[in-house]
Amino acid sequence: MKRRTFIKLSVISAAGMVLPIQLEAQPDDVPVLKPRTLITPNEEFYVLQIREPAVIDAANWRLVITGLVKNRIAPLQLKEIASMESVETMRTLKCIGDPIGSEQMGNAKWKGVRLRDLFQKTGVKDDAKVVVFRCADGYHTAIPLADAMHEDTILAYEMNGEPLPTDHGFPVRLLNPGHYGTKNPKWIVNIQLAEKHESYWEKRGWDPVANVKLATVIGTPGAEEEIFAGSTFVVSGAAFDAGHHGGIKKVEVSVDYGETWEEAEIWAKDTPLAWVLWKWKWQVPKKIGPVEIYARATTNSGVTQDEIGIKVKPVEALGYHTVDAKIVDP
Ligand SMILES: Nc1nc2c(c(=O)[nH]1)N[C@H]1C(S)=C(S)[C@@H](COP(=O)(O)O)O[C@H]1N2
Numbered sequence: 001m002k003r004r005t006f007i008k009l010s011v012i013s014a015a016g017m018v019l020p021i022q023l024e025a026q027p028d029d030v031p032v033l034k035p036r037t038l039i040t041p042n043e044e045f046y047v048l049q050i051r052e053p054a055v056i057d058a059a060n061w062r063l064v065i066t067g068l069v070k071n072r073i074a075p076l077q078l079k080e081i082a083s084m085e086s087v088e089t090m091r092t093l094k095c096i097g098d099p100i101g102s103e104q105m106g107n108a109k110w111k112g113v114r115l116r117d118l119f120q121k122t123g124v125k126d127d128a129k130v131v132v133f134r135c136a137d138g139y140h141t142a143i144p145l146a147d148a149m150h151e152d153t154i155l156a157y158e159m160n161g162e163p164l165p166t167d168h169g170f171p172v173r174l175l176n177p178g179h180y181g182t183k184n185p186k187w188i189v190n191i192q193l194a195e196k197h198e199s200y201w202e203k204r205g206w207d208p209v210a211n212v213k214l215a216t217v218i219g220t221p222g223a224e225e226e227i228f229a230g231s232t233f234v235v236s237g238a239a240f241d242a243g244h245h246g247g248i249k250k251v252e253v254s255v256d257y258g259e260t261w262e263e264a265e266i267w268a269k270d271t272p273l274a275w276v277l278w279k280w281k282w283q284v285p286k287k288i289g290p291v292e293i294y295a296r297a298t299t300n301s302g303v304t305q306d307e308i309g310i311k312v313k314p315v316e317a318l319g320y321h322t323v324d325a326k327i328v329d330p
């Protein structure tokens with residue numbers, strides 16, 4: 001595959017006619033990166049749920065807080081939540097079903113309120129241990145009370161400067177730092193304080209804790225991609241520790257089955273709650289044949305991914321992501 005793309009543009013001439021023009025948008029030395037932007041546009045953000053998205057009319061929606069609360073409060077309207085003190089934060093979401101891949105991972109800027117500010121209104125009884133979220137599509141999931149009270153746990157109503165799109169949970173969804181998508185419920189209608197709860201995916205055998213594991217994803221090249229012998233090729237991808245290991249310190253790439261490692265450039269990052277994007281310029285050998293590309297991350301706490309995946313408390317790291325590609329004659 002030749003890494004050169006042409007974009008067809010239309011321009012309106014002075015006479016008002018639409019004239020097609022063809023521009024060479026990306027010469028060979030401009031790499032195609034994947035992911036290509038730190039912030040994933042809303043239209044490109046992965047969408048995942050148990051059934052069709054719930055379509056909610058904000059005027060009729062109310063958020064009810066029930067269970068082991070000290071004071072009952074009236075159901076909350078969206079405008080009341082939006083008038084509370086807000087926070088803006090960048091967060092990467094990743095699906096538990098796609099731990100190494102990047103297809104079900106995206107990063108956005110979100111706006112919302114701290115969940116704990118809602119509990120300030122209701123108070124919490126001593127026997128409450130978990131917070132259960134019930135959603136308009138029938139999904140339900142619980143998180144430990146301590147996580148719910150964390151200052152980074154947000155009830156979000158905006159995504160990249162727009163009201164939360166329907167696909168991503170309008171009017172409100174949870175952003176639960178350090179946890180896979182399963183613990184970031186969308187279309188929330190009820191928040192219940194309880195002693196315990198068995199969530200939708202736990203009933204089906206998935207990890208009830210769902211801490212994100214340290215992972216490095218190779219976006220380019222793709223599987224079985226053909227790379228020209230003797231060319232320069234930019235290997236690129238993302239790495240994410242969800243804050244469990246202090247953030248990503250460096251990413252390295254190997255094209256010799258892990259014998260030697262070359263440090264990649266981290267070209268975009270934010271806090272450890274967002275992915276880092278990396279790239280590495282590879283002087284492709286002249287010799288044609290199959291090639292395996294490995295990528296691994298080292299965290300600020302000193303953990304380096306290995307072939308099998310390291311057991312690190314309280315969460316594990318995943319092993320290297322590897323991609324099989326082919327070096328071919330240009
Ligand atoms: N209400 C509801 N929330 C949900 C789900 C769901 O099925 N229903 N799926 C979860 C899963 S498994 C993931 S990975 C994320 C995906 O969020 P996104 O669609 O905004 O990317 O939503 C989570 N929240």
Ligand SMILES: [Mo]
Nearest residue numbers: 095096181182
């Ligand atoms: Mo998921």
